Amino acid sequence: AQKVTQAQTEISVVEKEDVTLDCVYETRDTTYYLFWYKQPPSGELVFLIRRNSFDEQNEISGRYSWNFQKSTSSFNFTITASQVVDSAVYFCALSSNDYKLSFGAGTTVTVRA
Amino acid sequence: DGGITQSPKYLFRKEGQNVTLSCEQNLNHDAMYWYRQDPGQGLRLIYYSQIVNDFQKGDIAEGYSVSREKKESFPLTVTSAQKNPTAFYLCASSKRSGPYNQPQHFGDGTRLSIL
Numbered sequence: 001a002q003k004v005t006q007a008q009t010e011i012s013v014v015e016k017e018d019v020t021l022d023c024v025y026e027t028r029d030t031t032y033y034l035f036w037y038k039q040p041p042s043g044e045l046v047f048l049i050r051r052n053s054f055d056e057q058n059e060i061s062g063r064y065s066w067n068f069q070k071s072t073s074s075f076n077f078t079i080t081a082s083q084v085v086d087s088a089v090y091f092c093a094l095s096s097n098d099y100k101l102s103f104g105a106g107t108t109v110t111v112r113a
Numbered sequence: 114d115g116g117i118t119q120s121p122k123y124l125f126r127k128e129g130q131n132v133t134l135s136c137e138q139n140l141n142h143d144a145m146y147w148y149r150q151d152p153g154q155g156l157r158l159i160y161y162s163q164i165v166n167d168f169q170k171g172d173i174a175e176g177y178s179v180s181r182e183k184k185e186s187f188p189l190t191v192t193s194a195q196k197n198p199t200a201f202y203l204c205a206s207s208k209r210s211g212p213y214n215q216p217q218h219f220g221d222g223t224r225l226s227i228l
Contacts, residue, residue, distance in 0.1 A: 009153070033214040045156075045203065045219040091155060095214045100171070103155030 002027045004094050006104035013082055014112050021077040021107045023092030029053075032096040034068065034075045039089040039106070051075065082111045115140045117220035119204050124225045126191065126198060134189045134223045136204035143209040145187035146217060149173060150201040159202075162187055163209060191225065199226050 003026040013019050025034065036048040049059065051068050059066045063080045079086050092104045117138045126132045138145065144163050148156040158171030162181040176195025181187055187206075191198045201224050205217040 004155070035216060037219075043201065043203075043222040045205075045217075047216040047218065050214070050216050093155075100158055100161070101156070101217065103157075105153065105155045 002029075002032075002094050002096060002102040004092050004102050004104035006092055006107050008107045009105070010108045010110070012110045012112065015083060016081050017111075019079045019082050019086075019109060019111075021079075021090050021092075021109070023075045023077065023104060025073050025075065025092070025094045027094060027096055029096035032094060035093040035095070035101065036066070036075075036077050037091045037093065039091065041088070045091065048077075079109070082109075084111050084113050087111045117204055117206055117218060119202075119220035119223050121223060122221065124223055125228045126225060127228050129193045131190055131192050132225070134191070134202055134204075134225070136187045136189065136220060137185055138187075138204075138206045138218075138220075139185060140206055140218060141184075142206035142218070143184070144207045144215075145181065146205040146207075147171075147177070147179065147187070147189045148203045148205065150203060150222075156203060159189065201225075 005024045032053045034051045037045040039045050056068050065078045067076045087110050089106045089108050091106045093101045095101050120135045146161040147159040150156050157173050159177050160171050160179040162168035165184050168179050168181050178190045201222050203222045204220045207215040207217045
């Protein structure tokens, strides 16, 4: 069985602060894929990143960075110098060689001006 | 622009009534999915389809039905058997998975409420 845990329900920061979202996963498969999605107030989910289980390189994309550590089954997401437009619900998800995505419960990020 | 269109944005259901949510995509994706989102919870998979005229149950298929007669369309019917249908419904599509799982692209969602 697969499981994704996002322990932080809500995070509130002031603009320009950094914010890190935690994601811990469980799977018995050796090949799997991890994703982060952003859900702004409009409702649609926006794909941010995909990482496969054999690639533990950290990644930076603009103000976003991801830290994947297989040893702790974690795939954490950091927003640097947060902006009001970053306010959204962020979901971590896991897939193991099938079409199913297992989602975490999401973390609501509120960035105050 | 390519994308996924869900309609209507808001839908109200009376007791004992079946309602159908529309999902159309012009991304030429083979796979399509329906998810249900409840407040404070992640998305849960209702049904998915990898190819036309074929679909599989997800984790919470009871009380729902789907069809996949065309590649572009994957409508979801919420039947009267679904006793707690109030939720936000999201449709998604992706390229067919092979060795690599493809990211799913999502529509704007339909919010269903009971009258």
